Amino acid sequence: MDLALLSPFFIESFKKISDDSVFYILSDSGFEPDYVDNSNVFALNTSSISDISEVVSNINKSSIDCVIFHFLNREKEEIANKLQKEIKKVWCIWGHDLYNQNSFFPYRQYEKITEEYLNKNSSLKDRIFKKQLVKKIIFEFLLFNKKIGLNSKFHARYYESFGVDKYLTIQSFDAISFIVPKEGLLISKIFPDKKYLHLYSDPTLPFFAHFETIKPNSKNILVGNSAAFTNNHLDTFNLIKDYSLDDRKVIVPLSYGGTKDYIDTVIKKGRELFGENFLPLIERMPLKEYSELLRTCGVAIMNQRRQQSGGNLFHLVGSGVKVFINPNNGFYDYFKKNRISIFSVEDLHESEINNIQPLTQNRQAILDLYSHDHFNNEINKLLKILGK
Incomplete structure (x- = not known):
């Protein structure tokens, strides 16, 4: 079985499905030459019509029987619509491709x-x-x-x-993979005839491998994961604006996403409310340096109403950080149901952020949730869809 059109982040994960998997990485910005280090991985430019045609031609002429589309954008919709009808198609939801690009959801x-x-x-x-x-x-x-x-x-x-084109494209798909069950439940009401999977659950993915217990006396507060509007920064600031911060920092990653005006607005409001306690991160940091900074945070406030920033959440929860999530976010119910200690932003008050103890039990709880058995079960579901 061959699998195509996955982001590089999941290549190693999906190699487990089949030894002869083929991966097409589509981007309009190019790749580092040493990134594509596998003979079955091809990097193509989505701004090139010939590259898209090449993908379609290669798949249709091959023995590929299933294509997994990770993050379904316009270029991948075009490819999906040109594939042979007998080829199975699976949409792996990422986030933006579900919540931001259509009106049917x-x-x-x-x-x-x-x-x-x-x-x-x-x-x-x-x-x-x-x-x-x-x-x-x-x-x-x-x-x-x-x-x-x-x-x-x-x-x-x-x-x-x-989103009309996307809706009709998805109608031709055989299965949809969600990130959180709430997502699958909501979209299954729109596409009730599809099979549903949870392929975003391989325990060997990078964000499960680097849990580091927060430092003693970690008391800084992390707000959001990016400059995207969906972080609801201004609303979060309003929740904590009257708290006595003493020497703790309010750390806000703003190095990607959003617009310049929004970033400027967030920084201005943050400095107005928190003064020298406000620490905006406007430049990308080396991963090791960023991880060390996160270890100084005893509290994280993720006020996204939708599923977002899963990798950051796994890292924070697995490292024992006290995480407050918007209860509308699908991760909230999913974590609660599976014995992971998580808190609602609706219950956020000053005493909660002053009472910080590393939630060390969360490390094993999240590893149990995203276990090898769970992932293998989802792979078996996919194989059944393919008649394997």
């Missing part, structure tokens, strides 16, 4: 203050189009237009931006 991602910021910087038309009910109505109207054959350039533009 309307999901509220922002808390009140962040939403106010985004609306303030949006036109009236954009604010109207962002409303979930409006998006759903427009999506249904466009889907009807697509089905009756209206395919002008005008229509094509909106078919893509409102």
